[in-house]
Amino acid sequence: MAVVTDRDRNGGFVRPLSIAESVHERIYERIMSLEIPPGARIPIDGLARELNVSQTPVREALTRLEREGLVQKAHLIGYSASPQLTRKEFDDLYKFRLLLEPESARQACLNLTPETLARIEGAASDMEKGEPPVDRNSRYSRFARADAHFHDEIMKVADNATVRQAMNDQHIHLHIFRLMFHSRVTQEALEEHEHLLAAFRAGDADAAYEAMHDHISRSRDRLVAAFE
Amino acid sequence: MAVVTDRDRNGGFVRPLSIAESVHERIYERIMSLEIPPGARIPIDGLARELNVSQTPVREALTRLEREGLVQKAHLIGYSASPQLTRKEFDDLYKFRLLLEPESARQACLNLTPETLARIEGAASDMEKGEPPVDRNSRYSRFARADAHFHDEIMKVADNATVRQAMNDQHIHLHIFRLMFHSRVTQEALEEHEHLLAAFRAGDADAAYEAMHDHISRSRDRLVAAFE
DNA sequence: TAAAATCAAATCCTATATGATATTGCATTT
């Protein structure tokens, strides 16, 4: 098995990347892309053979994914991809977002510098343009990731590592995409982001809070159609 | 290696418990009890020999603990217990709690039934009595666990699985105990819990919000002494 | 025919072996 290597950001050094880590990424991608659909079994030895690695790193990757909530484990039975969000879980998730994200937007606004504002604006504009997608699914998938990136940039500026990690641990974009992979990119979401940016540019923290609250509420209302 | 078994709650069936799981628990206990102090190396083969198991389940347990934030991993170097909370992390954690817990207390109050109130009251009274502790450390350790249980009972009633899990993922009682293991059980905390219970009994959701907010703020102020 | 029992294949969980990498201590050099 050839050792996968990666260029280190700091120096130009090349250092080996663990097989377990790359297996983790590959399984994550398969779940995100619905190649492994919700509820599907994920046999360890099958994956190991398919990826040309041994079972040990596959086990390690699945253990991590379980703790991340993306797969489930039944002792002596095996792993399977986590099922779709239920309506209740969806509602809980959005209540959770509404508790954390508007306040984080307010805090981000207070911490804002020209550099960090530019980063957020860059993340926002990344969502509009982009390579021509091969199909609608991949387009929405990319939209979901870019949206997650935009929100995370705001979280970075809000500068609360606990809150940021709790948000990222939810893998919101993955669950949303699995729920609505057939969805289309809405112009509305982009406009709501624009409102948020306007509040940031004006340095109006309360307006940022409101804009984020509004954005998440509307996002919830758009997605709730998946359950009807 | 003898297989560890456990009695199933439902039927009287006996089913094997995985070694990986029991290793996970044992390492958790060692970290909680400071037997493995913050920052200490945790060699895989050493632990495996000591616990009379192979390296595979130890690896799996450590992978889970890493994802839980209790240990850190450096590729090709090894695992170590996570360091103490920094002041910044402590502050972030309490801001996080203040965003989620008061609102959860409000919601719990709205959902309250006689049965669930009784459960919460039971958790509260568990904190006051208890076996005579062998030393002050173990007493505070038990206090920390009981406090976590009390807060979690409220989370259960609030009935938002996302919020509840995000809270539990923080392992607050473990970090607090490691920070303040020499601390003593304060009468104040018990009184604050009593205020919260009073609001619950009165069915006053706003008062429950305020009581929880007050309790967490005061808790933070009591603990912040650890950094001075 | 339906239910129970049996058996084989698949899969899991754990143990062990092996090569690769990092760390440590000692010797050597400057």
Added chain:
DNA sequence: AAATGCAATATCATATAGGATTTGATTTTA
């Protein structure tokens, strides 16, 4: 005496093997 280089040891990461359990189908029995 400090610094450097090298070898030995410790530890990690992965591969592979074997015992244990579940699953599913086939056979048997009521």
